[in-house]
Amino acid sequence: MGFFDILMFPFQWFVSAIMVWFHALLTAVGMAEASGVTWSLSIVGLVIVLRIVLMPLFVRQIRSQRRMQMLQPELMKIQKKYKGKKDEASRKAMTEESFALYKDHKTNPFSSCLPILLQMPFFFALFRTLNFVDDYAEGSRDPVGLFTQQLAIQMNEATLFGANLSSSFLHSEDGAAKVLSLVLIVLMGLTQFITSHQLMRKNMPAAALDSPMARQQQILIYVLPIMFAVFGVNFPLGVLIYWTTTNLWTMGQQFYVIRSMPAPGSPAEKAMEERRRAKGKPITTMRLQPATEPDVTPAPGKTSRQRAQPHGKRRSKKKKSNRPKGR
Numbered sequence: 001m002g003f004f005d006i007l008m009f010p011f012q013w014f015v016s017a018i019m020v021w022f023h024a025l026l027t028a029v030g031m032a033e034a035s036g037v038t039w040s041l042s043i044v045g046l047v048i049v050l051r052i053v054l055m056p057l058f059v060r061q062i063r064s065q066r067r068m069q070m071l072q073p074e075l076m077k078i079q080k081k082y083k084g085k086k087d088e089a090s091r092k093a094m095t096e097e098s099f100a101l102y103k104d105h106k107t108n109p110f111s112s113c114l115p116i117l118l119q120m121p122f123f124f125a126l127f128r129t130l131n132f133v134d135d136y137a138e139g140s141r142d143p144v145g146l147f148t149q150q151l152a153i154q155m156n157e158a159t160l161f162g163a164n165l166s167s168s169f170l171h172s173e174d175g176a177a178k179v180l181s182l183v184l185i186v187l188m189g190l191t192q193f194i195t196s197h198q199l200m201r202k203n204m205p206a207a208a209l210d211s212p213m214a215r216q217q218q219i220l221i222y223v224l225p226i227m228f229a230v231f232g233v234n235f236p237l238g239v240l241i242y243w244t245t246t247n248l249w250t251m252g253q254q255f256y257v258i259r260s261m262p263a264p265g266s267p268a269e270k271a272m273e274e275r276r277r278a279k280g281k282p283i284t285t286m287r288l289q290p291a292t293e294p295d296v297t298p299a300p301g302k303t304s305r306q307r308a309q310p311h312g313k314r315r316s317k318k319k320k321s322n323r324p325k326g327r
Contacts, residue, residue: 036160189225
């Protein structure tokens with residue numbers, strides 16, 4: 001067993017265990033053991049389990065994205081300050097000021113990539129499981145975890161619309177596998193495009209859209225679907241099902257977040273305010289404040305009608321009475 005096999009073993013064990021568990025559950029309710037539909041739904045079940053496990057990271061990702069959007073005007077000021085200065089000292093100073101701003105507001109520009117990066121080992125584990133299903137079935141390679149040789153034989157014989165789940169567009173002569181692969185690749189790219197597009201166009205303020213980072217993200221909207229198409233022709237059908245299901249989950253999850261908790265100053269926020277106004281409900285919009293901003297404390301003997309803005313930490317508020325004690 002090589003180093004990569006040792007590294008991927010726990011992820012492959014987890015992936016195979018979840019798939020086997022869902023396969024047993026589906027066959028218990030009457031579905032065929034060697035059916036492509038049964039194994040495809042087992043892969044969908046794997047996606048659901050992984051996304052539920054990663055839900056706390058997704059919440060953290062949303063908070064980080066919100067703070068990054070609110071920081072765009074300040075970042076643009078820093079970039080404007082050093083515009084035209086190409087010496088090493090200026091670039092270093094701009095980087096230090098930018099990271100100091102991130103630190104003051106307790107955010108990280110790379111945290112939005114964390115859920116995707118954490119999914120990659122499981123993605124490769126599923127890829128290896130499907131890639132070696134022939135070897136598992138023939139007995140030339142030992143199955144990992146709960147994935148037995150008998151289950152490998154069942155999966156190897158399973159077909160979906162006439163295509164084997166371990167087949168890919170490039171590495172299969174089966175016409176049904178090529179057609180189904182193309183359909184899934186198109187769906188995979190389309191869902192990725194819709195997810196990125198609705199984030200950029202509906203949930204980002206106008207000021208944030210003018211930043212260099214936003215322009216780079218706009219380029220990625222069109223580049224990522226092309227990358228999916230290029231690499232997708234090598235993926236087994238089971239992996240394409242996994243990735244398409246993941247994109248559909250992300251798209252629906254993001255649609256809910258944008259609609260119910262839009263970013264301040266974004267078109268989605270204006271749309272939410274119009275919906276609440278049409279229903280006669282009060283409009284309460286939370287604006288993110290810098291983590292270092294001091295509390296607004298009214299002067300002694302006076303009251304302030306302005307509500308203190310949230311700072312991410314709970315602070316106890318005690319009402320002070322103006323009456324003299326003892327009366």
